[in-house]
Amino acid sequence: MEPHHNNPQETVHAKVPSLDIPELHQCVHCGLCLNQCPTYRVLRLEPASPRGRIHLVNAAAEGRIELGDRFKEHIYLCLLCRACETACPSGVSYGRIAETAREQLGPPGSPFARALLNLVFTRLLPYPRRLRSVFALLRLYQRTGMQRLVQPLLPGKLRDMDTMLPSIPAKFFRQKAMVLPAIGERRARVGLLNGCVMPLLFGDVNEATIRVLRRNGCEIVLPKNQTCCGALNIHNGEGVAAKKMARRNIDVFLESKLDAIVVNAAGCGAAMKEYGYLLRDDPAYREKAESFSARVKDAGEFLAALGVSAGLRPVEMTVTYQDPCHLAHGQRIRAQPRQLLRMIPGLKLTELEGADRCCGSAGIYNLTHSEMSQHLLKEKMQSVAATGAEAIVAPNPGCMLQLAYGARRYGPPVKIYHLMDLLDRASDAAGE
Amino acid sequence: MPAAELIRELRGIVGSPYVLIEKADVVVYEQDGSIFQVMPEIVVVPGDVEEIAAVVKCARRFNTPIVPRGSGTGLAGGAVPAEGGIILSLARLNRILRVDLQNRIAVVEPGVINADITKLVAKDGLFYAPDPSSQAACSIGGNVANNSGGPHTLAYGVTTNHVLGIEVVLDDGRVVWLGGEVPDTPGYDLCGVFVGSEGTMGIVTKVVVKLTPSRESVRTLLGVFDQMDDATETVVAITGAGIIPAALEIMDRTTIEAIERGAPVGLPQNAEAVLIVEIEGLKEHTERALEIARSICQRNHAREVKLAANEAERQLIWKGRKGAFGAMGALAPNYYVQDGVVPRSRLPEMMRRIALISKQYNLRIANVFHAGDGNLHPNILFDMRSPGELERVIEAGAATLRACVELGGSITGEHGVGLEKKAYIGLLFNEADLAAMARVRRVFDPDGRFNPAKLFPTPASCGEVRLEPAKIPAGLWI
Numbered sequence: 001m002e003p004h005h006n007n008p009q010e011t012v013h014a015k016v017p018s019l020d021i022p023e024l025h026q027c028v029h030c031g032l033c034l035n036q037c038p039t040y041r042v043l044r045l046e047p048a049s050p051r052g053r054i055h056l057v058n059a060a061a062e063g064r065i066e067l068g069d070r071f072k073e074h075i076y077l078c079l080l081c082r083a084c085e086t087a088c089p090s091g092v093s094y095g096r097i098a099e100t101a102r103e104q105l106g107p108p109g110s111p112f113a114r115a116l117l118n119l120v121f122t123r124l125l126p127y128p129r130r131l132r133s134v135f136a137l138l139r140l141y142q143r144t145g146m147q148r149l150v151q152p153l154l155p156g157k158l159r160d161m162d163t164m165l166p167s168i169p170a171k172f173f174r175q176k177a178m179v180l181p182a183i184g185e186r187r188a189r190v191g192l193l194n195g196c197v198m199p200l201l202f203g204d205v206n207e208a209t210i211r212v213l214r215r216n217g218c219e220i221v222l223p224k225n226q227t228c229c230g231a232l233n234i235h236n237g238e239g240v241a242a243k244k245m246a247r248r249n250i251d252v253f254l255e256s257k258l259d260a261i262v263v264n265a266a267g268c269g270a271a272m273k274e275y276g277y278l279l280r281d282d283p284a285y286r287e288k289a290e291s292f293s294a295r296v297k298d299a300g301e302f303l304a305a306l307g308v309s310a311g312l313r314p315v316e317m318t319v320t321y322q323d324p325c326h327l328a329h330g331q332r333i334r335a336q337p338r339q340l341l342r343m344i345p346g347l348k349l350t351e352l353e354g355a356d357r358c359c360g361s362a363g364i365y366n367l368t369h370s371e372m373s374q375h376l377l378k379e380k381m382q383s384v385a386a387t388g389a390e391a392i393v394a395p396n397p398g399c400m401l402q403l404a405y406g407a408r409r410y411g412p413p414v415k416i417y418h419l420m421d422l423l424d425r426a427s428d429a430a431g432e
Numbered sequence: 433m434p435a436a437e438l439i440r441e442l443r444g445i446v447g448s449p450y451v452l453i454e455k456a457d458v459v460v461y462e463q464d465g466s467i468f469q470v471m472p473e474i475v476v477v478p479g480d481v482e483e484i485a486a487v488v489k490c491a492r493r494f495n496t497p498i499v500p501r502g503s504g505t506g507l508a509g510g511a512v513p514a515e516g517g518i519i520l521s522l523a524r525l526n527r528i529l530r531v532d533l534q535n536r537i538a539v540v541e542p543g544v545i546n547a548d549i550t551k552l553v554a555k556d557g558l559f560y561a562p563d564p565s566s567q568a569a570c571s572i573g574g575n576v577a578n579n580s581g582g583p584h585t586l587a588y589g590v591t592t593n594h595v596l597g598i599e600v601v602l603d604d605g606r607v608v609w610l611g612g613e614v615p616d617t618p619g620y621d622l623c624g625v626f627v628g629s630e631g632t633m634g635i636v637t638k639v640v641v642k643l644t645p646s647r648e649s650v651r652t653l654l655g656v657f658d659q660m661d662d663a664t665e666t667v668v669a670i671t672g673a674g675i676i677p678a679a680l681e682i683m684d685r686t687t688i689e690a691i692e693r694g695a696p697v698g699l700p701q702n703a704e705a706v707l708i709v710e711i712e713g714l715k716e717h718t719e720r721a722l723e724i725a726r727s728i729c730q731r732n733h734a735r736e737v738k739l740a741a742n743e744a745e746r747q748l749i750w751k752g753r754k755g756a757f758g759a760m761g762a763l764a765p766n767y768y769v770q771d772g773v774v775p776r777s778r779l780p781e782m783m784r785r786i787a788l789i790s791k792q793y794n795l796r797i798a799n800v801f802h803a804g805d806g807n808l809h810p811n812i813l814f815d816m817r818s819p820g821e822l823e824r825v826i827e828a829g830a831a832t833l834r835a836c837v838e839l840g841g842s843i844t845g846e847h848g849v850g851l852e853k854k855a856y857i858g859l860l861f862n863e864a865d866l867a868a869m870a871r872v873r874r875v876f877d878p879d880g881r882f883n884p885a886k887l888f889p890t891p892a893s894c895g896e897v898r899l900e901p902a903k904i905p906a907g908l909w910i
Contacts, residue, residue, distance in 0.1 A: 025761075025765035025815075026761040026762065026765070027761055028465075028757070028758060028760055028761040028765075028766070028767060029463055029464075029465060030465050030505060030566065030569075030757055030758035031464075031465055031503050031504055031505035031566065031569045031570070032505075032566065032568055032569045032755070032758050033569075034503055034504075034569050035503075035545050035568060035569050036568075044477065044521075044523040044524045044526065044543070045450075045452070045457075045477060045521075045523070046460045046461060046504065046521070046523075047452075047456070047457050047460045049460075051460075051504075052460040055459065055460050055462075055463070056456065056459065056460060059459050064459065065455050065456050065459055066455075066456070068456060070454050070456035070457065071456045074456065087568070088694070088695065088758065089691070089694050089695050089754075089755030089756070089757070089758030089759040089761075090694045090695075090758050090759050090760070090761030090762050091693065091694040091695055091759075091761075091762055092761065
């Protein structure tokens with residue numbers, strides 16, 4: 001090397017026009033996002049920061065760097081928690097930049113993992129019945145004692161994944177009727193998204209959500225042919241099936257003439273509020289998607305705006321609240337869930353230090369990047385311990401699974417609730 | 433590719449994951465908060481002072497430049513590797529080592545984020561006073577290098593007024609303390625020499641900062657004006673009335689538009705200027721001073737004077753102000769911020785000149801500035817991708833700096849000289865001044881290896897160096 005004089009000829013790669021989206025040019029690299037980024041906070045390396053990733057995508061779009069493995073690693077190390085969007089003074093939609101890059105790259109991991117993920121994204125998630133069968137098999141695996149026999153024989157990484165598998169409930173959520181009447185005076189007619197894993201792992205939360213909404217005067221519509229929201233696909237570089245699922249949901253919900261489409265999973269709500277953007281290049285669906293997205297409401301957001309009309313009985317409990325990233329950062333909803341919790345008599349809410357920092361769940365991130373995920377979870381559980389709370393409220397299935405695992409593995413042995421669980425318990429029988 | 437042997441040694445010192453050489457890693461470090469880009473060769477991210485000392489020794493043996501970098505939020509290209517070599521990131525040295533409440537000091541590592549110090553000691557009624565607008569992200573090391581200020585500089589002074597001592601790694605790898613934990617150590621004030629030296633003398637590895645007791649009462653008002661002239665005249669009148677507010681900040685119409693588009697805080701979008709007046713102290717004082725400030729605003733034709741009713745309202749005003757630079761992205765893909773200073777009595781005239789320059793060069797300029805200090809920040813908005821625009825921007829920038837100097841001011845208030853203003857430093861200092869400074873620098877860095885090509889005009893074209901565009905063509909170096 002010539003000291004004091006470097007001259008790396010810029011190797012020129014092909015430009016990638018599909019990466020060159022307007023959002024890239026809204027970033028003025030001020031750096032205010034750095035300290036809010038969970039991965040940067042841990043690694044202290046700028047390629048692991050939002051500004052760094054935006055710069056990488058920009059460089060790749062211009063053909064200054066290769067769309068190679070290293071680039072892909074950086075883009076997929078991101079949790080897509082979007083805390084950087086909250087910090088950004090320019091209002092850069094970082095999520096769109098990252099999702100665009102991932103769609104260009106395809107799913108993460110080894111060729112085998114990619115094939116498996118593609119299978120899940122295109123052949124499993126869009127089909128609720130197939131997903132149900134898979135979970136029924138997994139349940140069998142757990143309940144027959146096979147898990148106890150097999151787990152010790154599994155190779156390292158697979159064994160870790162197996163220990164993370166939550167206990168699958170005996171009962172899956174099944175929609176009983178297409179339309180469930182409001183209890184008392186009807187104040188709104190709303191649709192409810194079943195979700196993909198919600199009915200299988202958190203069927204009771206769906207039931208609770210329905211009870212809470214009905215007790216507060218909502219007529220509930222459960223469109224039969226609804227499907228998964230597609231968020232996992234979008235976050236992991238699969239766009240084709242995702243768009244199909246979005247179109248399906250738009251069709252079945254819009255034909256039901258609803259005041260709102262209520263979603264009790266933060267990640268799904270955030271994705272559905274972006275259907276308008278997802279289908280921006282689809283002339284047949286663009287407008288329908290916009291009007292669909294405008295109706296999507298998180299369950300807590302919707303109930304706080306509607307106003308709680310059901311009577312609330314005391315629930316004696318000290319809880320802390322974890323902001324799901326796709327609620328706080330993705331949908332800018334922070335006040336409403338806390339406001340609803342404070343309405344429950346006897347319930348004490350103690351604030352969690354770093355409540356809006358990701359717990360490391362992030363969809364399938366806890367499987368694809370278990371080391372970083374566990375690091376963040378451990379930190380999270382330490383903050384939880386400092387609150388002295390006996391339960392964490394986190395209205396999103398991914399966070400609930402991750403935090404439950406955290407409580408098992410690192411302690412403290414707290415219970416994990418969805419916001420709707422506690423509202424259900426507080427309003428139980430009060431109005432029936 | 434950099435020499436394999438150098439890379440091997442660096443890996444031995446800090447560990448392989450912390451030596452970055454792949455393009456998909458180092459490209460991220462080619463830029464800071466400014467518009468300058470130079471592709472780095474090697475980025476090293478050490479974990480402690482011993483590793484830093486070893487890296488410095490190693491760089492000396494290979495005669496390779498070292499460019500220190502904190503959070504990379506600088507606005508003058510100070511962290512851009514103008515002559516290649518090693519970027520030394522201090523991001524991993526981010527521990528607050530000790531807080532001494534009795535003596536009101538904290539000992540921190542250079543990678544500690546400015547705002548994190550206040551966050552830690554606020555419950556004890558203390559805070560760290562220098563508050564650059566980037567304080568949620570910028571590092572103390574970067575603050576020391578640039579002698580950073582902020583909106584509250586008016587009342588509290590700049591970084592050098594709040595740093596008692598520093599531990600530094602010298603060019604031969606020796607580690608020494610300059611200054612200490614008590615004010616006024618005997619002998620040369622070498623700590624004072626280092627603060628503001630922009631990384632050209634050595635690597636700061638620990639900083640002893642002063643902690644300031646928070647005030648009993650803080651009151652903030654927002655004056656809304658239909659004319660920029662009225663806002664600047666108000667500033668002149670307030671300081672002339674003998675009140676020293678903690679902060680006096682002006683934002684113009686374009687800046688308000690950027691903030692309200694990027695991350696809205698509810699500023700009046702049809703105003704020509706808003707003036708933030710913040711007053712701190714004992715309750716009796718703040719109430720009285722607030723009344724005086726309010727009546728001065730009204731006398732100078734303020735359309736409206738709003739008082740922040742509570743801390744949440746106050747924080748919202750500051751959120752807007754502190755996000756102002758970053759918000760420029762909501763109006764244009766690029767902005768070029770100047771950091772000129774004029775005596776505050778000349779503010780009205782200077783703002784008129786900037787309006788003229790904006791017209792003359794046909795460029796939008798958003799003004800957000802520390803009016804109390806006469807420290808201007810005209811942000812020239814542009815699009816790097818449109819041909820010829822950058823050249824016009826640079827000329828317009830130069831015109832504002834010349835105007836500052838003509839009105840008896842300076843070319844930089846707080847952002848540092850870096851790459852960006854080294855061409856203009858000749859407007860302020862003559863050759864003898866600059867030679868004296870260069871001699872001081874050579875005492876610490878005889879080979880000119882620490883952050884080369886910054887601060888001083890490049891000898892080849894002393895005083896006339898052209899500002900380089902952000903995208904430097906391959907093979908062409910500053």
